[in-house]
Amino acid sequence: MVSPFLSHKVDWQTNTALEVSDPIASPGAISGTTEPGRHRKLAEAHEFAETIIAAIPDILFEMDRNGRYLQIWTKHPELLAATKQQLLGKTVNDVLPPEDAAAALRAVREADEKGVSDCHVIRIVQQDGEPRWFEHHVAKKAGSETSSQTFLVLSRDVTERKLAEHILDEARTRLLTVLQTIPDMVWMKDMDGAYLLCNHAFEHLVGKSESEIIGKTDLDLFDTDVARVLRERELAIDAGGAVINERWVIHQGSGQRILLEIRKVPIIGAEGKTTGVLGVARDITELNASREKIHRMAFYDSLTDLPNRELFYERLRQAMADAHSHRQLVGVMMMDIDHFKAVNDTMGHPVGDELLCQAARRFQASVRTADTVARLSGDEFAILLPSIRHANDLADIAAEMLKTFDEPFLLDGKEVFVSCSIGIAFHPDHSADANDLVKYADSAMYLAKRLGRGGFQFYSRQLTEDAQHRLMLESELRRAIERGELEVYYQPKVLVENGMMVGSEALLRWHHGKMGMVPPAQFIPIAEDTGLIADLGRWVFREACRTAAQLNADGSVPHKVAINFSSRQFQRSDLVQMVTEILDETACHAEWIEIEITESLLLDQQYETLATLCALRTKGISIAIDDFGTGYSALNYLARFPIDTLKIDRSFISSDDKRSAELVKAILSIARCLGQSVVAEGVETVEQAAFLRASGCDAAQGFLYSKPLPKAEFVKLPQFLSI
Ligand SMILES: Nc1nc2c(ncn2[C@@H]2O[C@@H]3COP(=O)(O)O[C@H]4[C@@H](O)[C@H](n5cnc6c(=O)[nH]c(N)nc65)O[C@@H]4COP(=O)(O)O[C@H]3[C@H]2O)c(=O)[nH]1
Known part of the structure; x- marks a missing residue:
């Protein structure tokens, strides 16, 4: 290989060298020495140059102004566009595609003008047809005649770097495409607060194009106050390197209010220092609205907009936890x-x-x-x-x-x-x-x-004890029927005029093994609350029907047995069927039975109740309103419902208040108008009986005539209960 540092060819065989110009060995280093000494020095310089060439991985060309290949030194001939022999004596125009040849010549021209030309990357298609990229550093060869000026071209294979750059470029392009496509707003700023990059979503938010944003600061884009706050936060990022998560409400020109969730992270440079800020903002207006909606649905009542059970309990627990410290x-x-x-x-x-x-x-x-x-x-x-x-x-x-x-x-x-x-x-x-x-x-x-x-x-604690007592009663009551603890008592109903017994009221009694007689006022509400009343009611109805059938067996004087029916029993759709079956089973005529209901039933379950009452009435059963006057006394239902009897509540009979007496008279008058019979309840005194008689009341019931009695005793009562 011949050193490029020698201006002319040297015949190394003969060791003859002419006009040696060696930039490495200084001319002074050779001058003044003897001929063999000079040759030795020259040989050393040559060896040195050879070593350098051998050490560098690049290709070295010597070219003339026309890009003609004069010399080629390379350890990798496969990197050349053609073989060394094919290239020598040819110009770049002969071997390279026009575009690449022009680039190579441009570099030579630049070196011709300036002495050197750096960093021209030229694409060379290899002998195997694959393109590779070479970085050309061209230097005017010193000592050449102007007319025969040659150039040394150092051609470095930068294909790998170029490919890496290409991959990087592609990745960057992809990234920018993604950035432009995503609905989130993305931007980058340097540490002076100047925008370096932003995507379309950010442009849209700011209402300016990218070119109007890049290089500007927030002061140029937003209100001064907003810009100042933004800057302060970003400086905090610089100081602490922390990530900032914040929410901003933006009021747009259209009057629209946008809620942004913003995340700002420091951009860390090569030296580990913060070089800028990357911001990403997401419009969460809709998401937030949906979240709020879901939250409202989960924790608020849709009708009243009040907190619901969940939220109430959450707040209650919190308040109880807080109360400890406040002693409240x-x-x-x-x-x-x-x-x-x-x-x-x-x-x-x-x-x-x-x-x-x-x-x-x-x-x-x-x-x-x-x-x-x-x-x-x-x-x-x-x-x-x-x-x-x-x-x-x-x-x-x-x-x-x-x-x-x-x-x-x-x-x-x-x-x-x-x-x-x-x-x-x-x-x-x-x-x-x-x-x-x-x-x-x-x-x-x-x-x-x-x-x-x-x-x-x-x-009060008493309430808990009551509740526990109720629970105990409930479990005992569940077994009362099978244990045979229940019994139906009968209280006679008499004509006020002469005391003749025309009927009776069936009243349930519970003889508990340990507790003794439990009053109906205690266990009937429990039976109603728990639904046990359905079974109890059926049992009472059957017992009462048997008694009615027995009392009416001889057919002499008709005897009507009144049976209390709770509202809860009317909730059962099979009530009429149950009544029919038991009437059949006990051979009791419907006419011997009266059902006592309360006013609240008529108020509570309008349509279904009316249908059931009508069905029972059609069968021949009479209907009585119990405790009349104590409830709503909405008189309109008296005409709407098929009612036969009004039972005036005991409280009106026992009261000394004149107004009660007037009310009794009013009830009697209404009933007369509507063709309903009246039974006065709780008659205890002769005076009360006399008042009722004078007022034209048909029938009465009360301790004055008889207390409720077990069936065995009741059947022995005389027909007329004289007072
Ligand atoms: N102080 C006083 N009281 C009198 C007098 N005459 C009758 N009584 C009482 O008044 C109540 C009349 O029954 P009710 O108003 O239907 O009130 C009944 C009725 O609502 C309910 N009940 C009783 N048996 C049954 C039943 O088999 N089924 C349903 N659903 N409820 C029943 O329990 C309630 C209370 O029944 P009881 O304790 O037997 O109380 C009975 C009876 O013993 C009197 O002159 N003075």
Whole structure:
């Protein structure tokens, strides 16, 4: 190989060298030496140059101005466009495609002008047809004649780098495509806050094109205040290298409000320093709205917009946890709208809903903002009252709340008076458990209802004991029929005029093995609540039908047995069928039976009740309203329902109040007009009997004539019960 550093060819065989120009060995290093010494030095310089060439991986060309290949030095001849022999003496135009040849010549020309030309990357198609890229550094060869100026071209194979760059370029293009396509806003800023990059979504947000954004800062794009805050945060990123997650509400020109979830991360440079900030923002307006909607659906009641059971309990638990540190009471009130079902059924469900909404507003208006009014279900509302100093405060709030119900509700254009019952329990006195507290407030609410509705009651231990007693009674009652502990007593019903017995009322008795006689007032409500009344009712009905059949067997004087039917029994669709089967089974005529129902039944279950009553009536069974005057006494149902008898409640008979006496007369007059018979209940004195007789009352029932008796004793009673 011949060193490119020698200006002319040297015949190394003869060791003859002329006009040696060696940039490595200085001319002075050779001059002044002897001929053999000079040759030796020259040989050393040559060897040195050879070593350098051998060491470099590049290709070295010597070319003239026309790009003619004069010399080629390479360890990798396969990297040439043609073989060395084919190239020598040819120009780049001869061997390279026009474009590549032109690039090679440009580099030579530049070197001709400036002495050197750097970094021209030229594509050369290899002998195997594959293209490779070479970086050309061209230097004017020193010492050449201007006319025969040659150039040294150092051609470095940069194909791998080029390919890597290409891959990188492709990746960058793909990345930019992705950036432009994604709906999220993406941008990059340098540490001076100038935008380096942004995507279409960001352009859209800012309302400016990329070219108007790049190089600008937030001060150029946003309000000064906003820009200042943004800058402060970004400087914090620089200081701490932290990631910033924030939410921004953007008010757009159209008046639209956009909620952005923004994440900003530091861009860390090669030296580990923060060189900029990468920001990504997502429009979460819709997502947030959906989240809020889901949250509302999960934690709020859709009708009243009040917190629901879940949220109520969550807040209650939190309030109870907080109460420890504040030494304050947490009150729970349970509210129930009295006779809500009646309103719902008589006025329709939309009106019932309206009542719930109006009641919710009244509850809310009676409490503080820190309190939570929740709708737990149906007409069941609860209020959480944290931070209460004294139980009396709860009583005051409940009283206030009840007062708001003094005003009528405007429902469907009508003024309707509705009351509500409230039960109160509070933490820590009553319980440290949220579920128990609600349960206790609930039992207090039921007590309030039992005590006449429209009032409030505090929970007491007694209530839990009562509840436990009820539970015990319930389990005992379940076995009462099979244990033979039940018995039906009969109380005679007589004509007031002469004391003649015309019928009787069947009254259930429970002789418990250990507890003795349990009064119906105790176990009938339990049987009603638990549904046991269906079995008990069927049993009583069968017993009473047997007795009626027995009493009417001789056919002399007809005897009608009245049997109490609970509202709950009317909820069974097979009631008429049950009655029919038992009448058949006991050979009892329907005319010997009267069914006693309460006013509330007529109010509660309008349509189905009417159908059932009509079916029973059609069979020949008579219908009596028990305890008349104590309920709603909505007179319109007297005409609508097939009612034969009104039983005036005992309270009117026993009362000394003149108004009660007037009411009795009024009831008698109404019944007369409607063709209904009247039975006065609870007649205990001769005076009461005399009053009834004078007022024109048909029949009476009461201790004056006889107490309820076991069947065996009852059947022995005389036909006339003289007083
Ligand atoms: N102080 C006083 N009381 C009098 C007098 N005359 C009758 N009584 C009582 O008044 C109640 C009349 O029955 P009710 O109003 O239907 O009221 C009944 C009725 O609602 C219910 N009940 C009783 N047996 C049954 C039954 O088999 N089924 C259903 N569903 N309820 C029943 O239990 C309630 C209470 O029944 P009892 O304790 O037997 O109480 C009976 C009876 O013993 C009187 O002169 N003075």
